[in-house]
Amino acid sequence: MHIPPYYKKSSFQRFLVGAFTGAVVAYFIFVYMHGNMYGELLQENRDLKSEVRELKQQNDALLEDNQNLDEKAKEPVKVETIDITIVNEEDLPDKLIIHDLEELMKEEINHIIGKDLSIIAESDGLLEATIENKVFSIDDFEFQFTIEKLYLTPTVKISVEANIAE
The missing domain is CATH 1.20.5 (Single alpha-helices involved in coiled-coils or other helix-helix interfaces)
Structure with a gap:
């Protein structure tokens, strides 16, 4: 080929x-x-x-x-501060004693600062009784308080009504 x-x-x-x-x-x-x-x-x-x-x-x-x-x-939640509010501060005889009353109540319950919030929540009745059963004296006046609101958070908020004790 x-x-x-x-x-x-x-x-x-x-x-x-x-x-x-x-x-x-x-x-x-x-x-x-x-x-x-x-x-x-x-x-x-x-x-x-x-x-x-x-x-x-x-x-x-x-x-x-x-x-x-x-x-x-x-970690447990702890109480950091206490905030107290007097609801009927206009009914008090002197406006200058409101701050003193709040400080006296804070001194009465300041032992809860730094405590575990769950322990405080379990004994909230004891906290209420501590404030309501105590008579606070300022200037010739004696005051008793009834708790209207109690908020248990890291900042304990308490709203109280002041009554002049007799």
Whole structure:
């Protein structure tokens, strides 16, 4: 079998040169596109790794903060301050003694500051009886108080009504 000598024809030679040139150009285009795409993927991969690292650090910080909050939540809530309000202060004979009466009541129950709030809540009747059964004397006047509202929070809030004792 005989293969015809196409390599001698100029049209066939131009075809081969064109195919070779096209293959070289296509190869360079392929390399350029592949390199460009691969570079973008590497950049995206770096960005995602950086984001994952930041999120892990944030997660670790939040978990540590959560553990600190859990430890604080296990600690009992303590009484921090006492706030006493006299409801009927306009009925008192002298407006200057209101502050003194509040201070006397605070002195009477200041032992609850720093105590566990659950213990104080269990003995709220004792706290009420301490204030209501005591007669407070200022300037020739004696006062007794009845508790209208008692809020047991870290700041114990007590609203009392003052009555002149006879």
